[in-house]
Amino acid sequence: MEITAGVPRLEPRQPLVADVHAVLVDMMMNHQFAPGARLNIDALARSLGVSPTPLREALARMEAEGLVLKEPRRSYTVAPLIGLEELRKLIDFRLLVEPAAAALAARHASDEQREQLEAFAHTGGAGAQDAAANRLDMIYDATFHDLIASFSDNTWLRDALARLRSHLHMYRLYHHAGQAAATKPEHVAIAQAIAANDPDTAADAMRVHLTTAMRRIDDVFANSRL
Structure with missing residues (x-):
């Protein structure tokens, strides 16, 4: 399952990684990204209007926070809700x-x-x-x-x-x-x-x-x- 629809587009400027991180966390907290959903980096970057680089950095921060998971040679998935x-x-x-x-x-x-x-x-x-x-x-x-x-x-x-x-x-x-x-x-x-x-x-x-x-x-x- 890939999540791209309903993504709020950022202003047409080079955003800081923190800006992208904030948008993604907002969406996750409001369950726009379902637990287990796969995040397509290229499609998500296009939807947000940013390059993949700040998006990858933001996702790396979210991985450290336990909000997303990354499999080798694959994209990120939304972490399951903690039991x-x-x-x-x-x-x-x-x-x-x-x-x-x-x-x-x-x-x-x-x-x-x-x-x-x-x-x-x-x-x-x-x-x-x-x-x-x-x-x-x-x-x-x-x-x-x-x-x-x-x-x-x-x-x-x-x-x-x-x-x-x-x-x-x-x-x-x-x-x-x-x-x-x-x-x-x-x-x-x-x-x-x-x-x-x-x-x-x-x-x-x-x-x-x-x-x-x-x-x-x-x-x-x-x-x-x-």
Whole structure:
């Protein structure tokens, strides 16, 4: 199965790889590329109005993020949705790391960083179902968790979380199920605990957030909407 129809054409200029990457991720998050679909690079490049070079570079980034797969001497295919058991393992790992990150941020963040995090927590969760809103929600979630990891003053911890790319896989589910906005009040609770310099409450709030995220994922699978 090749995907070329319905591809939004970019402006007639040489785009940055990031531009192409953003368009492709938007389409994947909104299920315009079905899991398992084969991506014809030449046809997709023509549809986007770009040369194959930035497209290949964008797809290589998506391969590193686990969103597409590449077989030797063949084109890319869209990665399957991560399974329920793998998602449980992913959340289990995050439960080991992110409550500690929140506690460390509560101890080490500067006053300016605390204000920044709390203000940012209130900005997300648009909840709309269009591509632009979906991407904003994805960026909001990823940025929020990265800010906490950054403010923890532990580069090893931040790098480990960045490599997970978990927000990309989870948002492939959330956007389809209309649950992306549900995380906002949980983010606000975490940010408020960090702003209050309360490590224990920050860790507990992060723990609640992640376990609640797993329950939302369970609901997605139980409702068989994917």
